[in-house]
Amino acid sequence: MSQRRLLSFYLEDEGYINQTSHRLVDGTFLSSGHIASARRALEEDRDSLYRNALIAYSSAFKMILSKNYSWAFVHSYYSLMYFFQVILAFNDVSLCYDRGSPFYVKLTPGSQFHKTDGNTHRVVIGLFQSEFASDTEINSEIDGKNVCDWFEEMRNCVNYKTVPQFDPGIDYGLFNYSYKCGLRKQIPLYLSDLNLFAYTPEHSYIAYPLLLINRIKNLYDNKGQSNKYLKTDKEFVGFLGDNIRDSKGKISTVLDLIIEDL
Numbered sequence: 001m002s003q004r005r006l007l008s009f010y011l012e013d014e015g016y017i018n019q020t021s022h023r024l025v026d027g028t029f030l031s032s033g034h035i036a037s038a039r040r041a042l043e044e045d046r047d048s049l050y051r052n053a054l055i056a057y058s059s060a061f062k063m064i065l066s067k068n069y070s071w072a073f074v075h076s077y078y079s080l081m082y083f084f085q086v087i088l089a090f091n092d093v094s095l096c097y098d099r100g101s102p103f104y105v106k107l108t109p110g111s112q113f114h115k116t117d118g119n120t121h122r123v124v125i126g127l128f129q130s131e132f133a134s135d136t137e138i139n140s141e142i143d144g145k146n147v148c149d150w151f152e153e154m155r156n157c158v159n160y161k162t163v164p165q166f167d168p169g170i171d172y173g174l175f176n177y178s179y180k181c182g183l184r185k186q187i188p189l190y191l192s193d194l195n196l197f198a199y200t201p202e203h204s205y206i207a208y209p210l211l212l213i214n215r216i217k218n219l220y221d222n223k224g225q226s227n228k229y230l231k232t233d234k235e236f237v238g239f240l241g242d243n244i245r246d247s248k249g250k251i252s253t254v255l256d257l258i259i260e261d262l
Helices: 006-013 032-065 070-089 121-129 147-161 177-181 184-191 201-222 227-233 234-243 251-260
Strands: 093-098 103-105
Touching: 006 032, 006 093, 032 227, 032 234, 070 093, 070 121, 070 147, 070 184, 093 227, 103 121, 121 147, 121 234, 147 201, 177 184, 177 227, 184 251, 201 251, 227 234, 234 251
Parallel strands: none
Antiparallel strands: 093 103
């Protein structure tokens, strides 16, 4: 990656990460004097992660338009890895890296830095499940499995185990047949009851990210903040509009949820 997270740079500057080895310094605790600056760095990272999430999610619509349904699901899954980190950031929880290995910290005085096992996706999923264990609006079940675990399992199936992939056809066990009639007709239905459709297998890969977008929008509003990229990056906003469309044009119901005055 050409860019590192600003919080990682800040932790290096303050001596929590060795500037030469880029390894986490053992036995350190987050000082109360560094909390405010660390939070400002995390807010910058949060905005960037949300930008990444929306790029991945909008690409799922582009895949649907081209009848590349399997990769639409994969893009949706990747968007979740970013959406989860955005929501965690609003709770002052951040993922950082020790020479490429993930660790996490909660930005509270005296907090320890927690080294983790597993790849980034597993760490993000574990943090999200733990931090929001009782928040059943965004952390519930699909087919008796935790939503995060279900998406990871289905992504592995679609991405690695399905040979050949079913595109340009539709796997009716996973994708709703009405996409043949146009996704545009589905979105208002999803938005009318996100808590239902987000956890229904054949609708989830579009509806569950919408549920998270709605939560994130409310979190920004509650802080009196907005995402800087959605506010100032016209090229990025135009890119989302180019992706979130069907053969009839932009799907405004989705775009209106993401950004006002588009």
